[in-house]
């Protein structure tokens with residue numbers, strides 16, 4: 001119990017706050033200080049982040065939710081300069097995704113000294129058993145936003161150009177086939193939605209990898225067509241109608257069509273991460289895919305119901321990796337998709353078990369360009385390349401801090417959970433004792449701080465009192 | 475019945491072919507279809523200014539939107555990737571569209587960058603050969619502060635039958651890039667902090683020019699303190715080292731012209747020489763198919779792989795076809811010669827016309843201001859006219 005000082009005595013009104021007894025005056029003083037600090041912080045944020053990005057925010061407002069907005073604000077500076085810091089105001093973002101509840105455990109004295117940053121490799125191989133596996137210098141497969149309002153074609157072409165200079169690959173994505181997209185991209189991934197009429201043999205031959213995305217039929221003819229508020233990825237999934245493996249004959253047909261069309265390249269399947277993920281994996285595995293892409297619930301926030309479907313990307317990857325390893329299928333590459341916006345996100349997902357990630361739809365420059373008529377393909381490509389350049393650098397910085405030289409060395413031991421919830425869900429150690437939640441810890445720290453402040457004020461008041469008496473006598 | 479000419483490729487060669495065809499044949503007499511994977515054409519010689527000008531400007535200045543041009547010339551454009559040609563059925567196949575039938579076929583499909591020919595090489599190592607690469611290279615150059623900058627030209631994977639032998643395809647832009655970068659560094663007061671190297675698979679600098687041109691170039695390189703490696707056999711490239719036979723060269727940044735090879739899709743047709751190159755006679759007529767012509771970089775010859783050659787060959791090809799059709803006197807065949815306007819920075823260019831490498835005696839060389847002015851004027855009018863210059867070479 002906190003011992004009351006002189007200051008609180010005359011008022012005699014006590015308040016219970018956490019495990020501390022506080023007088024009304026103390027509470028008012030604390031309130032005033034808190035208000036001041038909040039006002040100052042807001043002012044600082046406004047000048048540092050909000051005002052410079054006002055235009056960006058304005059165009060983002062109608063399209064993305066509050067979390068995305070905060071992310072936009074703090075990622076925006078990367079577009080113009082390749083800063084190497086990570087998420088400067090991350091602490092103000094209330095856990096954007098489950099991944100934010102995970103942090104890296106840096107190498108200190110143990111396990112080993114950090115390697116030279118230049119020597120760190122970000123390369124990865126997808127579909128190692130294919131005759132022509134996909135070798136990437138950056139484990140990010142670029143994909144354009146699905147619901148572009150501006151020119152989705154420009155976005156696709158810009159992403160293709162970015163993928164070539166970044167050493168990654170571009171996913172053809174939905175919409176019409178674009179010859180220029182293929183021509184720009186060093187590595188082009190043909191994505192085909194189940195339900196679409198099959199791609200031409202020639203198109204398949206142009207691809208470096210092919211992916212069947214379950215299960216888009218024409219949205220006009222799907223049972224989900226009237227559910228306007230359903231997220232796109234769920235509509236696609238429900239369009240598939242029947243559970244995979246139980247009569248969805250067109251999936252194996254499409255896979256074998258792709259294989260016949262181009263027997264050299266990796267062929268895989270993209271699935272929605274559901275609570276029965278393992279059953280889906282078991283079904284997909286029958287058709288011997290070279291890779292599986294798992295889309296988590298953070299993908300495509302295109303409706304207010306988005307977050308209500310499926311499981312988060314991080315959990316999906318953890319579970320999918322566990323399942324794949326348990327079934328001795330580690331030759332099947334695992335690709336994470338959904339809500340990935342930073343170098344830290346990529347490295348965390350790789351540590352959780354992914355071999356590569358889909359990235360693009362959530363990137364602020366990719367989202368915002370839709371509304372910025374003035375941004376042409378060239379400008380978009382340049383902004384995107386800068387972003388990827390900075391992201392690759394940041395990934396190297398993270399690996400260096402973990403004492404690793406290669407992405408292949410990543411595993412879950414480099415991660416720890418900032419919350420017990422994340423620890424439980426992802427099977428990684430928690431940073432704090434089980435009973436205390438994050439909010440409780442912060443509140444306790446705040447109260448401690450105030451208590452220190454109050455006692456120092458009391459000391460000063462005590463010091464001032466005898467001095468006043470002395471001077472009267474002088 | 476109207477004749478149908480199909481032109482494959484719409485850059486130096488393809489644009490010159492369409493221009494000549496329309497000059498010689500009215501739309502009532504000849505239907506022309508042009509197929510290319512791009513919607514716009516790029517005047518690539520201008521891309522070397524990625525080394526001394528802002529990238530976005532450079533790319534914009536050299537991009538030629540073609541749709542109104544095609545409309546004006548009454549030409550049907552098709553944007554798709556060509557995957558197959560059946561010369562017996564006289565059909566061109568693209569990735570997604572129905573086959574295109576032709577009466578006469580003009581091929582100007584150039585070469586393919588052989589990034590995969592050197593381990594670790596890819597477009598991300600830097601380059602100026604496409605607009606998006608040049609833009610990116612320019613942006614990277616702007617943040618350059620110090621270190622070793624390498625300009626590297628990969629080999630040409632030609633046919634063993636070529637005589638005289640050439641070991642590199644397109645070195646000109648690389649040398650220009652190095653010179654322009656050097657001058658830019660001087661202006662930025664970064665020259666003393668930068669080591670510049672030029673590495674070429676060529677047996678010497680500008681191997682298909684003349685001894686005088688080579689000497690002049692070597693002298694210029696030495697004056698500018700640029701280290702030159704010739705006859706380079708590239709083995710492997712990593713983020714920090716270029717491994718050439720017997721040597722590891724550490725570097726910080728690079729600009730490459732990729733190894734040059736014949737397009738791989740051509741090897742599935744009956745048209746190539748077995749190595750992806752299209753064999754023609756000196757009238758640019760295919761050696762086996764009289765209604766097929768090929769011009770430019772993709773032909774199976776050790777001739778200069780230059781825009782100028784592609785334009786001259788286009789004139790020869792179209793006039794040859796016209797002469798055959800209308801039973802006229804055949805035009806003069808193509809004789810290879812090199813025309814260079816190599817920018818050396820400070821608004822100077824090295825101008826040379828020579829055919830000595832190909833057994834001739836012409837050897838003109840001049841280094842100064844006016845070749846640079848001519849080059850600039852040529853670029854402006856080329857881009858303005860979409861490659862259909864009032865006076866064609």
Ligand SMILES: Cc1cc2nc3c(=O)[nH]c(=O)nc-3n(C[C@H](O)[C@H](O)[C@H](O)COP(=O)(O)OP(=O)(O)OC[C@H]3O[C@@H](n4cnc5c(N)ncnc54)[C@H](O)[C@@H]3O)c2cc1C
Nearest residue numbers: 483485486487511519556583584647770771779780781782
């Ligand atoms: C940076 C740079 C600077 C240069 N500077 C000079 C210079 O100063 N002077 C000079 O004379 N030369 C210069 N050159 C060389 C010159 O650009 C080439 O020699 C010239 O472009 C060759 O013309 P082309 O028509 O044969 O082929 P290309 O220009 O390569 O054109 C081929 C066209 O065919 C299309 N195509 C190919 N395959 C397919 C397919 N499967 N499907 C659909 N379309 C296809 C391509 O998209 C392309 O548009 C330079 C080259 C570069 C890269």
